[in-house]
Amino acid sequence: MKKLLSIAAVAITMSAAVSIAADFKPGIIYDLGGKFDKSFNEGVYNGAEKFKKEFGIEYRGFEIANDSQREQAMRNFARRGIDPILAVGFSQAAAVEKVAKEFPKVRFAIIDMVVNLPNVESIVFKEHEGSFLVGILAAMSAKSGKVGFVGGMDIPLIRKFACGYVGGVKHVNAKMDVFQNMTGSTGAAWSDPVKGGELAKSQFDRGADVVYHAAGGTGIGVLQAAADAGKLGIGVDSNQNHLHPGSVLTSMLKRVDVAAYNTFKAAKDGTWKAGFSALGLKEDGVGWALDDNNAKLVSADMKAAVAKATQEIVSGKIVVHDYMADSKCPY
Template sequence: MTITKTLMGAAATVALATGMAAAEPGLIIDLGGKFDKSFNESAYNGAQRWVEETGGSYAETELANEAQREQTMRRMAERGADPIVVLGFANASTLDVVAPDYPETRFVIIDEVVDQPNVKSITFAEPEGSYLVGVMAAMASETGTVSFIGGMDVPLISKFACGYAQGVKATNPDAEVIVNMTGTTPTAWNDPVKGAELTRSQIGQGSDVVFAAAGGTGIGVLQAAADADILAIGVDSNQNGLHPGKVLTSMVKRVDNAVFDVFTAAEDGTLETGHEVLGLDNEGVAVAMDENNAELVSPEMKAAVEEAQAKIASGGIEVHDYLTDNSCPAY
């Protein structure tokens, strides 16, 4: 049952303190829509899995434009949703302003850190997973040239590109890695036509494996790669099945698990605020292996990925995080 903010008095405060569920959770889906076949859809799938397994319900809103960010958060808080899961780094500055106005409401932001006492921040070790798909790309490439297409040109996406380039170069030091971003505004996340154009340009420069970390734009990348008979690498969700036999793998970010676990913890009364990083060691990122790419992944490639994963976990391989100094040693 949803409890509105006007009713959240002493009883609601006691319920929160004792771990009782005071309200249904909320999910604010970022620009691009919940069926983007990528980040947003993974989050939506996690919420739906929670509904199926618990019989619970949650409030959901999809952002249609930038101007809706603040009003959507406030409306969700006013209706009494708790916790409120906000998707995407672009919501961080807004949440930093809104969260203090609703101290009894817990917020969760996925893909960025907001330092407020009632906010849980969940980020991912994207460089680690991207390193592994870089290893695979270098081994699969016949031309020695591979490429990367990002969505909006922001540091978060450079984390993917840099991790990928490191994996490629560690496997084939002579390889060339072409990096392009789709744009500098949020529309870059949902421009499959531009994604396809960039892919064809990279193919013209010799690329025969392209990794897309571009939200809905990546759908155009994967389609153009399949049309040109080169390999693509998906992101966030497992996109191997979009073009079976043409998608080498997907660098999966378990956004679905993050949302599912947050909803579950809130229901159990165990949700904690603070910062949590999901990486290879806790299955927050992974490379997707299934029947759709089985024929593309050789035993040698699997062994190389497993070896790299073990070395990353043990500290034998240290994958540079672009965010630490806004630079990448691989290019």
């Protein structure tokens, strides 16, 4: 009888385990930019879509409309048995911290910020390393000795991009000028292609040959302006080379898609671990895009220079300054 009972118990726990596997339902909470921002959030979306296609597992996504909804959405997900929950963007940190404590059995992951809790995986990227590489490419293809940068808003994350980029440019030629502009101070700064285009135009007028953007949807205007002026733009986050073939020198890749995919996959396979990971060049978390669209723009010299720098960054010979370390940019 006892044996029978224990068999029954095992059977019940097993069926419970099976039903949990069948109920595996990951969720994503996007940042204010929304999942189709052609850059950061969309990268996460692409990674999740890839996961969905590969394993046939549906996931839930939610786009918040204001700051107060972050916590609400997260709690709603957790209550409905959504697990793991991936929070996109540094603004979600406070909400993740609070909700993860309330639901210690639910697995959380956050991109771009660190939350130290036993059920949270924190993923940050070394954007400065990727920006350094595209800075090298920009400097080598700018004949005028001048390059530009258009950021979305003047916040630390964007300064981190800018600082790495300037570092890369000065690595090639310490005397080069780098123009920097930020688009605005409201949320619209991330989705204002007209203003982005105008800023890029003004930089081209001042003699810049290449302009790199880290401005979300605003950057579409930057790349358009580069194509119109016959100059070069550099994309960001996702591979944007295809937007204007021949006019986009390269794109700085921030592999949020890989991060999202890996988090979901690890959770599905049971190999998910809480903790902190910083994805840089070494981990293939950042990089630069080379495809048919820009193959002609990147000479063998440039390729060699970037390969050398990559190697030196990975080995630690070059340390790209991280703006976040001391809130300063030494370049």
